[in-house]
Amino acid sequence: MATLSLNYVLLIAIPILVVLTLVITFLLVVLLKRKSKNSSSSSSSSNSTSSTSFRKSIIDKSQISNAIDIGYSPADVRSCIYAGGKLIYSAALKERKRGGQVFTYKELELATDGFSPENVIGNGGFGVVFRGTLRDGTEAAIKVLHREGKQGEREFRMEVDLLSRLHSCYLVALLGYCADQQHRLLVFEFLPNGSLQGHLHPAAPCKQHRRRAPLDWCTRLRIALDCARGLEFLHERMNPAVIHRDFKCSNILLDHNFSAKVSDFGMAKTASDKVNGQVMTRVLGTSGYVAPEYASTGRLTTKSDVYSYGVVLLELLTGRVPVDSTRPPGEHALVSWALPRLTNREKVMEMVDPTLQGQYSKKDLIQVAAIAAVCVQSEAEYRPLITDVVQSLIPLVKSQDSMSSRYHHQIVVPVS
Template sequence: MDTYIRSERDEVSKAQVFTYKQLQSATNNFSPLNKIGHGGFGLVYRGVLPDGRLAAVKLMDRQGKQGEREFRVEVDMLTRLHSPYLLDLIGYCADKDYRLLVYSYMANGSLQEHLHSKGKSTLDWGTRILVAFDAAKGLEYLHEYVIPPIIHRDFKSSNILLDEHNDVVLADFGLAKTGADKIAGQPSTRVLGTQGYLAPEYAMTGHLTTKSDVYSYGVVLLELITGRLPVDAKRPPGQNVLVNWALPRLTDREKLAQMVDPYLRSQYNMKELVQVAAIAAMCVQPEPDYRPLITDVVQSLIPLVRQRRMGTPKRSVSSPRCVSSLLKSPTTQSPALKANIKTLQ
């Protein structure tokens, strides 16, 4: 297992230190034309670094202590965590009162853009399966392969980024928390995150565990299935909150087929849809004890992913991590997930 809490200074030194002027130049003085989005507490710009690399440069909000905290947490975590499923931090800038973070540039933007923006091409069913798998692998790394476990706390479709091959990394770790025990978690903490993705127990009591992330993951699965926003005030009454609308329908095959994103135009495998819906239903259970561990989710998705990833040489070559992770991962499903899938079939 990788250890998150380390004392070696050379881990932090791997991140490059930039001056404000360097990043100002890289982004053409933070030109609005280079603005590619916004993360927690900052705007994100496309930039070209002095060595010619494309990068995403986040200019942190200079007002308030929360932006400073997010900056420190993100630098601390991303210089110590090493996974192909997490966004690479190239470097940072702490020049006077300027705080900037420099990341690898993800050419295909965020999952949120693909699902909910008119300017992006929609993802086909097979790609959505692969995105779901990679995102689960990212959470699995944080929950199972880091000591102590890390709870992302702001897992959502806008923090799932895609590269030019549609391989996925997780981003935006400024709200992340460590917990001595992944199930006991944090007994009480300030409620932060994004409405529509917050686990009910966390939203109501501030109690935070890895199962809080699993709930958020389930919401993203529902987005992938339906193409709907987690909260949408434009929807008719009763359809405003995605989880509340979708959960009663996930165990009915006929209603499930009616829920599918219209952009997919029936170009999906019904058996696979049933399995993904069953996983989503388990993840968004109101009681955290009934939600699976993210490792169970990964194992349940492997049969859906293996054939696609192995059968696409270009993707396999460009992302060898995916093939090796599949070969090493067990393919057993948790009994609860098996039972839930069986009720739908």
């Protein structure tokens, strides 16, 4: 009976022990798997951190290397690369590199033969411009800025900042600059045909330009369009818009093909997005080119540049300077003299630059006169956007170019 009872107990106990063993084994396997997964994750995280740290180290070294190559000081490097203790991809370095090279004063002194008077190609209130040859053989226009007061420093910083960001075939390119101790110099691409002023209002002949032929009508139209496109880039492609504030003939430079580029951005301002693009600022500019509302109130807008553009257009039409006290009474100021005549066809013909010798399209002349008339309106709201000026000039230039092309491709058959 006892044996039967023991067998009965074993029969019940053995399956229970087997089940418990299986359960415990299963639980141990699960625990081991979890532990293994956590360990792997921790290891991966550690590797990722070290990898990130390694990449960070690489970025630091490459960016610092690039920065040193283009002339940043160690302090500049840290301020450009780090923001709030976090590493960022520094677009500033790319802009600086793209914006131009940093030169030493000695390099530019050698490029201009010790700033020889024979290499002077421009002289004005801003400073002196020298023609120079850089170490790689590139010809350049090197502007030595006057350092009188804070204005010169502001103009230098404005040109470097703007031209490092502005890239257009209608704007003079900045090749580099020098901020060596007290010296402030700007290095621009060299444009061999000088300024528009030198062609329209030639002074005493110099060695670089002993004698210049008058600009023909077709060339004047193309210059007018190029200038308008330069201003269009500043007004319409930039956000906020850039107002040149000193647009005039002497700041329009001509390349070997007489294509025009706008230069000199030392007095430029960025328009405000808040007050209809207006900027309240002290009045600066050149007499005869300054818009009336800007001169009287200090309110500067893109329409102020349009007025200055209209004055340049009048110069291209008439060959006259904006202000000429040697002329008879009533003719001293170009705009006030020209405005009543621009809408009268007969009087427009009388206004034309005599050096053109009648070689122009009368139809095109009247259209250009109409554009000039609206650009120099005394009320800014009546002036067009510079984009509208561009669209008005394009068909005139295309027409002239096609006529010129037909003329040059004519086959002359000798009469027997």
